[in-house]
Amino acid sequence: NAGVMQNPRHLVRRRGQEARLRCSPMKGHSHVYWYRQLPEEGLKFMVYLQKENIIDESGMPKERFSAEFPKEGPSILRIQQVVRGDSAAYFCASSPIRFGQGSYEQYFGPGTRLTVT
Amino acid sequence: LAKTTQPISMDSYEGQEVNITCSHNNIATNDYITWYQQFPSQGPRFIIQGYKTKVTNEVASLFIPADRKSSTLSLPRVSLSDTAVYYCLVVAGNNNDMRFGAGTRLTVKP
Numbered sequence: 424n425a426g427v428m429q430n431p432r433h434l435v436r437r438r439g440q441e442a443r444l445r446c447s448p449m450k451g452h453s454h455v456y457w458y459r460q461l462p463e464e465g466l467k468f469m470v471y472l473q474k475e476n477i478i479d480e481s482g483m484p485k486e487r488f489s490a491e492f493p494k495e496g497p498s499i500l501r502i503q504q505v506v507r508g509d510s511a512a513y514f515c516a517s518s519p520i521r522f523g524q525g526s527y528e529q530y531f532g533p534g535t536r537l538t539v540t
Numbered sequence: 541l542a543k544t545t546q547p548i549s550m551d552s553y554e555g556q557e558v559n560i561t562c563s564h565n566n567i568a569t570n571d572y573i574t575w576y577q578q579f580p581s582q583g584p585r586f587i588i589q590g591y592k593t594k595v596t597n598e599v600a601s602l603f604i605p606a607d608r609k610s611s612t613l614s615l616p617r618v619s620l621s622d623t624a625v626y627y628c629l630v631v632a633g634n635n636n637d638m639r640f641g642a643g644t645r646l647t648v649k650p
Contacts, residue, residue: 427583458640465627465640466584514583527574527631529638531583 425450427517427532428497435538442502442509444535448517455498456516456529457483457490466514472498505539512536542566542630549645558615560644562628565609573604573611576627578643584627587613615646623648 428447436442448455453474458466468482472492483490487505492498502509513536516529545563552558564573574589588595590602590611601614615622625643 463642465642466638467640468638516583527572527589527629527638528586531585534581534583 427515427530429513429515429532429535431535432533433536433538435540436505437540438506439504442505442537442539444500444502444513444515444537446498446500446515446517446532448498448515449519449530452517452519452530454518454521455492456518457498457500458514458516460512460514460534462511469500502537505537507539510537510539542568542571544628544630544641546626546628546641546644548642549647551647551649552618553649554619555617558618558622558646558648560613560615560626560628560646561610562613563610564628564630567608567630568632571630571632573602573608574629574631574638575600575602575613576629576638576640578625578627584640587626618646618648620648620650622646 427449430445434442455472457469459469460466470483470490471479474492475494487503489501512534514531514534516531518529542564572589572591575587576584577587578584588597588600588602590604592604595602603612625645627640627643629638631638
């Protein structure tokens with residue numbers, strides 16, 4: 424069973440461009456979470472999605488950031504008009520059941536390292 | 541969510557037992573304690589979770605005293621490959637996210 428897959432692993436964008444990060448959860452997992460990690464810091468929650476629904480986006484900046492998890496295909500984190508402060512590692516995690524319902528285990532992908540020049 | 545406090549770094553030697561203690565004075569009744577491990581350039585990996593007393597799995601043990609204001613992750617006989625950052629998290633059943641602090645950077649030396 425393949426783990427959580429993220430691509431690209433590294434992404435370089437110039438200021439003002441768009442960044443599109445993809446996440447394929449583990450097979451059978453319908454819950455996806457996105458986190459951002461700045462250098463030397465812990466992960467910060469951004470958004471929690473189930474298939475076709477955004478459940479909690481309380482950690483996501485109100486502007487320029489959006490996320491989706493369509494019925495078919497991977498989850499996408501989209502950052503429009505990137506700025507240097509968006510440079511970070513973005514991690515996706517998945518779980519088979521809703522987080523907190525008996526388990527606090529999330530399965531993380533390897534991350535996408537975004538560099539904005 | 542309860543704030544957690546853990547040492548910034550720890551050093552150990554191969555074969556030793558390592559205990560990392562985390563304080564969470566404001567833990568709520570419904571909160572659970574969970575620990576994750578992160579290697580450089582990788583996503584975190586779940587180690588263990590617990591509510592009270594002692595939990596053990598094939599990787600580690602988690603000790604939680606009766607007042608639940610702290611917890612200790614115990615790694616038996618560490619090896620060089622255990623060098624990583626270890627995160628203590630207090631998680632609530634009605635929340636959708638985990639709040640990662642800065643973690644404890646464990647360095648295992650030969």
